[in-house]
Amino acid sequence: MLRTDDRHYLFADDSGESQMLIRHSILTSALWMVATTSMAATERDYISMAGSTTVAPFATAVGERFSQTSHLRPPQIQAIGSGAGLKLFCSGAGAETPDIAIAVRPIKPTERETCEKNGVKDIVEINIGTIATVVVQAGSGSKIANLTRKNLFLAMAKEVPDPKNSAKLIPNPYKTWKDIDPTFPNTKITIWAPAEMHGTHDIVINQIMLAGCQQIDAMRTLTGNDPKTLVATCTQPREDGVYMEFKDYGAAIKEVQANPTALGIMAQNQFSQDAGLNPIAIDGYEPSAPSIAHSVYPLTESLRFYVKKAHLSSVTGLQDYLAELTSEAAIGTNRGYLSAIGMVTLPLADRNLARASVADLTAH
Template identity: 95%
Template sequence: MLRTDDRHHLLADNSGEDQMLIRHSILTSALWMVATTSMAATERDYISMAGSTTVAPFATAVGERFSQTSHLRPPQIQAIGSGAGLKLFCSGAGTETPDIAIAVRPIKPTERETCEKNGVKDIVEINIGTIATVVVQSNASAKVGNLTRKNLFLAMAKEVPDPKNSAKLIPNPYKTWKDIDPTLPNTKITIWAPAEMHGTHDIVINQIMLAGCQQIDAMQTLTGNDPKTLVAACTQPREDGAYVEFKDYGAAIKEVQANPNALGIMAQNQFSQDAGLNPIAIDGYEPSAPSIAHSVYPLTESLRFYVKKAHLSNVTGLQNYLAELTSETAIGTNRGYLSAIGMVTLSLPDRNLARASVADLTAR
């Protein structure tokens, strides 16, 4: 690129037609710079988001309403899992990256560090509602009426306290549910659980395995009451085929439908009421709307939207989408359309907090 002094020297050293050609070249270069700068600041005319397969149906429903009322393009949503969505979200601050990450778990400290490193510094979290993680079985199976998280840990863990000598850990010996508890069915243990790409994986590890493990006194003794050692011992799934991680919910649903012994762990909105699957009570509580709303049912997850403040000014419709997302029409107790597709609504103070987060975001 020519500096101003260089341009003056070029014009002084030439005359006539040569000067006209030089001026044309300089003008073309200047126009190219203006056009390039303008393109960099150009608004993207659609909203981009990526993340949780559980949250995606809710984000899509809001997008359809938003598009109908605003006559703007509906958002483009990549349902690739909470972890993968946050990775894309944190990859940079430009409009070639998602405006929103959707997740069923909090953003991790390491993910925030990645965001900061890549220039994504102003992020707001909006929680719009709650949904349950459920353990399901086929309606045709031998009924498992209730499981505790201790039962589930003993069925899922790689190593467990020796049933004959609880002073040591051994490779998981349990083959049937009856082996774990004589009141449970004499059926083979087969559990389909979400892979790490899904936010629900964190629910399985932390709210089922770790919580169930902590109910076993011997585990505290075996790990010397050291929290880090306990977590490491409690959160390793078995690898002998009784515990299978899946990437695709549809495939897992088919496996559970076809196998009367299989159980599946998934978000409640991942299967329809006519899928032939029956949720199991956990720790004595059914995943009903009241038990989820009051956090009595133990396996609940929030529907989270992480938004880049910097994108509000250069992505068409982003503010309008967020307003629709947190409206009473969408998330209200009595008439919110998201409750019709499986979301459990928040209390009014929490819904107002979501709206306040959007107001704070759009005020800057």
């Protein structure tokens, strides 16, 4: 964006020559401003991206390596959530819009429609790795060794089958974990989950609530075997203060740390190992690197980069950044520096596919 001073000038006389010089100066300045503004609309000397708070640390780490080797400015990254980032990304194709959207979920059809409407037509998706979404509790709490997604649905949903008469839906009556399963601790249910601005919110809704709901046979009958009604009922969280959504991960971590009975749902890289939070096994599987890599652990997120093809020729360093992003040094097994900060690497075939996507981008 062009910035100008707000100065006022006083001239000593109003002779014709002076007035001509003034008019010439004003015209020259105006032409210069038009030219530079036009350049600013098509060129930028830094990479701009926006989106997922989960992906942002990985994008930043790549940016630091890229800046060190290229001696260019590191990317400017707005960590505002997958949905908010994609909204900015799809707002247009000019230099004032992000070159890359980072997300932990696929772009939605409605978002693609918005992109198309606003002239963002050639978008390439690059998947660099995976990370787990985990359910955590403070180490000082009464430990729940294992939860199923069915358990979590019964704890989180607005309406559930009546435990006394499964032929009808009722407002969620469960107050303690022991109410759901007699083997669980007799502790109050309190769950902190990411708000809709975060891509992890989609994991909560679809991979936890919907998947857990579908494990209850009565739910299909209760929703008239209508898929749309089933989804709508299964994905409606309760509103009685048991299930709460957060915008800021740091605040949520503090809430879980301060309440030994509370559970938090978040991406695994959002808290440090010394935070005193313990992940709970889901459906019998711990969120270990092997279980995530082999898609055995059920709650995983892909680290996605959506790139505007039109910006490759106008944004300095964008091609080089993408090459670094998909290099073996970054995303390779064992020695990749992104695995050191929590990313689970993809199989070699998928890593090659990411590099092929970048090669295809830069070849045109």
